[in-house]
Amino acid sequence: MATTIQDIARVAKVSRSAVSVSLGSHNGRSGTRVSESTRLRIKEIAQNLGYQPNVMAKGLAGGRTSTIGILWSLSGPHPSVEMAHNISLKSHRHGYVTQLVNHMSDQAVTIKSLREFKRRGVDGVVIQDINCVLEKPEIVDLLNEFPAALVVGSSVWKAPVDLIHHDRLAACKEVADHFAAAGRRRPVIMGSSMANNEKVRAFMERASMNSMSVGPDSLIEVQYLSHNQTVKACQWTLKERYGKDKAIDFDALFCMSDEGAMASIDWLRKRGVRVPQDVAVIGFNDNEIDDCMDPPLASVERNDDQVADVIDEILFTRLIHPELPPQRRYVSMRFVWRESAGRRRDTG
Amino acid sequence: MATTIQDIARVAKVSRSAVSVSLGSHNGRSGTRVSESTRLRIKEIAQNLGYQPNVMAKGLAGGRTSTIGILWSLSGPHPSVEMAHNISLKSHRHGYVTQLVNHMSDQAVTIKSLREFKRRGVDGVVIQDINCVLEKPEIVDLLNEFPAALVVGSSVWKAPVDLIHHDRLAACKEVADHFAAAGRRRPVIMGSSMANNEKVRAFMERASMNSMSVGPDSLIEVQYLSHNQTVKACQWTLKERYGKDKAIDFDALFCMSDEGAMASIDWLRKRGVRVPQDVAVIGFNDNEIDDCMDPPLASVERNDDQVADVIDEILFTRLIHPELPPQRRYVSMRFVWRESAGRRRDTG
């Protein structure tokens, strides 16, 4: 069927190993060398025959497979899926193929998946981690078995691994600071505390530092039903909490997604509550349509593109340079002001 | 390192082939058989040793790799990425891993990718096709080399392949019908005609049949800059066309994405044009936040979940039953009325 190394060897009248060495990227590593002239000749023949190596054979024999495994938590609104897709895209440019697995931030799933990646000859893995839940010795050891492994974490790992610290807490503090500057007194934060534990705490602490009134009631817990149900879940939650004409007891609302923010604004409007006059609202993820809302929706920009660029850089550098020391980078999310957040008092 | 078939053979005191046959799914196909009792014993030993087959070795030796290749056109707003992700999810439930490649509806890329899937031992491929651009003999032949191959097309292929006809034209006609019933006279359709050629034509034809006024000017062509730039591109296009106080010469607007529709509504509002009184607007993809808009945004529901279910069914049935005749299914998108589309005259 397809051209093999054998075919090329036959045509070039050399041994299969000569072909392997000439075409491989391991130039000059093995004891086997080939003269420059025959190597060129072999390369040309391979080209003419349309040779493409069999990936499974390569992997089985200990070579690389040009495969990247992505271990991500794919839940909630789109950004995580888009992020994974973004990594895929960049990998393709390097001639790599990706395999995406949803690890659900679960240790057992992660371990199982890493083992599977191993059996599939994956060269490099990119793994998302929220709040260091995956920093376990067993996982660290598994990661180190791959030619390249990169953690994209919401916090920093102690273990010596390549890591991008994708900080979301700084932005949460910015949001709290803004609410304070806008003269708000009783902020609430809305979302699933399971997934946003750290964000909730950072926001509350900062709000408290700013002398705003916060307590256990400042969290509006949303139980997500499933994907694409954010709007329903948020509106249902608000109705449960403020249904029987209970007064709206907050003047600032920080939602863990733009969809949730839009759903809340819609619900508030129908209750006759004005945004931002009565309640300032800020979402999360900085969806491109935030600007089209009335009022425009303030949000938190994730800087996912920047993270993807850094992933690209670290991962494919590591694949070539195993000797480099562990890499560390920092990318922060940032608060984006728009009208729904209300104006700062000091700027009028 | 990991347990191999060899290890199991040693413990069970049988040959490697006995182990292979006992654990493989090809039960009873090869000439090699094993007595029920030893097969059970072998299975138990494998279990205890935590045996997991090496996927590359399996593939290289002619076995299955539990891998699905997805060939999709990943452009524009999210739905295609989500669809691909959805297929991934379902595949995982069957113990399959997926590889996603963006074929950009391009023949050369498709051929190259299918060959690569072959070299990687992919078992099944799911491929998206818009308007039969990929129905070429070479591609059909390549598809047939896989144990399973499924086309998800906007139209029907003549070639005998498993196919899901995901119809978008019926919905476009529903939209045209609705505009007519709502008393609109001068509809326009907005988006990239490259990607939406068929939709534009179906809409125009139907509009014309309904005695609305349409012509070449009824298409507002949008050049997309890149991902997540739909809002900018749409608003820029509108400004170019209606910038110098040129009157809005349409009373109904059908956008190829909800984001585009929201951007347009925003732009129209700022021009003092009322939706739906002056202009009725309908989007595409039925985003969950459409309901939160003011007015709520009418749209076209893709029924992607249903498509994913059918993919799941056809693909994994085919993997088990190569003898079945080619499968055909039909899934249609559908128009979803909301206030932005304006009310029908006959219903008040």
Add this chain to the structure above:
DNA sequence: CTGAAAGCGCTTACAG
């Protein structure tokens, strides 16, 4: 009913 052998297409020690 079972086992020894060949082979899938590569890579990489190891001899010449």
Add this chain to the structure above:
DNA sequence: CTGAAAGCGCTTACAG
């Protein structure tokens, strides 16, 4: 500087 050989972990004809 080059080639013949072993081996990666499986599957599947083929003998017994």
